[in-house]
Amino acid sequence: MNTAEVSKLTALSAICTNYQIITQGQCFFCSLVCPSCVMFSTHKGHEVIQPDEAVRKIRDKFDQNIKSGKLKVEYTETFLVDIRQALVQCDQQRNKILKDVDKVMNDLIQVLKDRKNAVIVSVDEYFKQEKEKILLEESKWRDRQKICEELLKLSSKKDSDQEILIRSKYVADGIDQLNERQKFSELKLISSLDAIVHHRDDADKAVDISSSELMQLFKGYLQINEYKRLQYKC
Ligand SMILES: [Zn+2]
Numbered sequence: 337m338n339t340a341e342v343s344k345l346t347a348l349s350a351i352c353t354n355y356q357i358i359t360q361g362q363c364f365f366c367s368l369v370c371p372s373c374v375m376f377s378t379h380k381g382h383e384v385i386q387p388d389e390a391v392r393k394i395r396d397k398f399d400q401n402i403k404s405g406k407l408k409v410e411y412t413e414t415f416l417v418d419i420r421q422a423l424v425q426c427d428q429q430r431n432k433i434l435k436d437v438d439k440v441m442n443d444l445i446q447v448l449k450d451r452k453n454a455v456i457v458s459v460d461e462y463f464k465q466e467k468e469k470i471l472l473e474e475s476k477w478r479d480r481q482k483i484c485e486e487l488l489k490l491s492s493k494k495d496s497d498q499e500i501l502i503r504s505k506y507v508a509d510g511i512d513q514l515n516e517r518q519k520f521s522e523l524k525l526i527s528s529l530d531a532i533v534h535h536r537d538d539a540d541k542a543v544d545i546s547s548s549e550l551m552q553l554f555k556g557y558l559q560i561n562e563y564k565r566l567q568y569k570c
């Protein structure tokens with residue numbers, strides 16, 4: 337654009353950035369425009385008016401809004417205060433709910449942990465008692481094994497007649513023990529656990545279980561379901 341043309345620029349015009357010519361009108365919605373922009377470019381179909389008229393209209397709008405107080409900081413500030421309060425409430429509520437989650441879950445986890453320990457202790461105790469019964473039989477039969485060795489030794493010694501007589505009660509008792517009628521002991525082993533949570537209301541309808549009820553249920557969770565019987569000679 338030459339200097340002669342640039343000199344035609346007024347306070348109510350500018351150089352179009354698309355076509356590098358001086359604007360002649362005002363797109364009411366957008367900005368100063370040249371005829372090419374209105375005909376071919378992004379402002380196609382927009383309302384174009386005289387720039388001085390546009391200035392008047394825009395200044396009228398300023399006046400209206402200044403009068404109504406909308407351009408004051410206080411006006412937007414009332415919105416911002418409300419929005420900031422909403423943000424604070426959002427955070428506060430988030431923290432409160434997360435605390436609730438933590439409390440409810442931790443209580444449940446604690447009940448489950450306690451229950452786990454109680455189940456472990458009772459299962460362990462049960463097997464310990466069963467094992468003690470077997471160990472008792474084991475020691476009884478180990479003793480008998482020793483008696484057998486002893487009797488075998490006595491019987492094989494050539495000059496043991498006197499000893500046999502002196503220990504005849506031991507010999508008789510020992511042989512009696514070995515000739516006792518064969519018995520069987522029964523072993524009752526836990527073979528499965530019941531992992532179902534049993535709730536009284538078993539009707540075919542939705543049942544609400546509160547967290548305290550859930551904790552109550554968990555306190556008795558995982559019971560012995562079945563035993564397996566085993567027999568062994570003794
Ligand atoms: Zn233009």
Ligand SMILES: [Zn+2]
Nearest residue numbers: 363366379382
């Ligand atoms: Zn426009």
